Amino acid sequence: MPVVRIARMALLGAVLYVAQVALAFLPNVELVSLLLICYTMVFGKDAFLCAAVFVLCELLQWGFGVWWLSYLYVWPLLVLAALLLRGALGEEFLVWAVVSGVFGLCFGALFAVAYLPVGPAYAVTYWVSGLPFDVWHAVCNFTLMLVLGKPVYRLLVRLAGI
Amino acid sequence: MKRWTKRRKIAIVLVFAVLVAVALIGAWALNAPSAQAGVKRFTLSVTSGRDGYAQTVEYESGEEYLGGFLRTLPACEWQEGAYGLYVTGYGGMGEDLSAQYWWCILEGGEMAAVGADEIPLAEGGSYGLDLRQGW
Missing domain, CATH: 2.170.130.30 (Ferric Hydroxamate Uptake Protein; Chain A, domain 1)
Known part of the structure; x- marks a missing residue:
């Protein structure tokens, strides 16, 4: 793999981490979904590497917990979904906003899957009690993609050309 | 992307809005704790x-x-x-x-x-x- 490509993916992964930490004080308001979708639109499957860097940074900062197991599949799943949809959706950012919103809505349910070994009842309770936050997550993801999706995408396209 | 007509996009956003509304109502209904009065x-x-x-x-x-x-x-x-x-x-x-x-x-x-x-x-x-x- 070319060095430039490796460095680019590492830096974009670090940007994900910084974006997450910067907005950590706002519950379920995050730029990670938006950025990962845009990374996938521009860099394709390389976005998996960005997600891996991000997940590793989270582990280094917060240490191991069940939540981290969820991170191992939740973010790559978003990249996979974006990869599958990017041919059909192109640059339709209103539709991408819906995709990002639906991901926000499903986030708690996906997250809760890692808690199934703790106990199915606990996993369901965890998901249900977090549903109001999932709704908020969906609305925020939708709005952020609608407002920032196009400019971030354009910026990344320019970066890809360097 | 001619496939994404205005009508189709509005329909998708409407479906999303309905999903969010249903989730919101579900969240409210499922999370309303039932407390018992008395000792x-x-x-x-x-x-x-x-x-x-x-x-x-x-x-x-x-x-x-x-x-x-x-x-x-x-x-x-x-x-x-x-x-x-x-x-x-x-x-x-x-x-x-x-x-x-x-x-x-x-x-x-x-x-x-x-x-x-x-x-x-x-x-x-x-x-x-x-x-x-x-x-």
Whole structure:
């Protein structure tokens, strides 16, 4: 793999981490979904590497917990979904906003899957009690993609050309 | 992308709006706690492996929620957090976040998925505080 490509993916992964930490004080308001979708639109499957860097940074900062197991599949799943949809959706950012919103809505349910070994009842309770936050997550993801999706995408396209 | 007509995009956004609305109504309906009025008899177990402490005591309280009861318990140390009552210690056994020690709230022997202020006290219920290490 070319060095430039490796460095680019590492830096974009670090940007994900910084974006997450910067907005950590706002519950379920995050730029990670938006950025990962845009990374996938521009860099394709390389976005998996960005997600891996991000997940590793989270582990280094917060240490191991069940939540981290969820991170191992939740973010790559978003990249996979974006990869599958990017041919059909192109640059339709209103539709991408819906995709990002639906991901926000499903986030708690996906997250809760890692808690199934703790106990199915606990996993369901965890998901249900977090549903109001999932709704908020969906609305925020939708709005952020609608407002920032196009400019971030354009910026990344320019970066890809360097 | 001619396939994405204005009508189609509006339809997709409408479907999304309906999904969000349904989730919001579901969240409200499923999370409305049903508290019992009157005095309830229940047990509270406090365990700390770090301090070699384990005790279960039966209490009676007219409080509707566990959080309200814990506020009245002299041994319980707590503070108001973003999600209501947050237990910081019990009987001098404090949390130690630098070593990842924190007080876990139990309901029916299992880790509660909601905060103490959202756990209704029930007659015959069993609740607990367990000092755990690690996130």
